[in-house]
Amino acid sequence: MHRESLDSGLPQNQHQINTWIQHLKQRADNNPTPLVPPIKALLELVKQDKQLLLLSKQMFCPPQQTQQLQLSTLVLQSFDEFIVLLNAVMTQAPAYIRSNNLTAEAFNPSGFIGLPINALLTAAITSTASRHFFF
Structure with a gap:
């Protein structure tokens, strides 16, 4: 799976x-x-897997993040938080979110994330460690 495929269907x-x-x-x-x-x-x-555990701890560390993908520094701070949010995606219906940013609204007037799990994964896969973890 490539990042481009995760981005499809997202604003x-x-x-x-x-x-x-x-x-x-x-x-x-x-x-x-x-x-x-x-x-x-x-x-x-x-x-239970030492390699996955190490990667899960490294994947949200700011020094690991690439220059291109800085979204997770704003919204995801840890693997534990990612797990809670992934669980929320799996247990809650998608919601319409109205942004207060008029420029953002111009790009996505519906305020709806059609593929919630992709939005969460896009925010999580921002480092070398996260790419190794997921791919």
């Missing part, structure tokens, strides 16, 4: 994705839910 304006992820964080914080079995299995796999 081109990073502000819209950032706004959506911030809203997802609020929804996940306000409505905590137990991890669904596939997310729980992923977390257990990472905890």
Whole structure:
């Protein structure tokens, strides 16, 4: 899977994705839910595999991030947070998010992320460690 395939169906304006992820964080914080079995299995796999565990710790460290992809420094801080948000994507219906940025609205007037998991993965895959983790 390439980053370009993750980006398909997403707004081109990073502000819209950032706004959506911030809203997802609020929804996940306000409505905590137990991890669904596939997310729980992923977390257990990472905890049991030393290489995946190391990559999961490195993937959100700012020095690891590439110059081109800085979105996660704004919205995702850790693998644990990623897991909570991934679980929220799996357990909550997609939401319409209205951005306060008029320029962003011009690029995506609907305020809707059609492929929520792609938006989250796009924000997560911003470093060499994250590319090794997922690919």
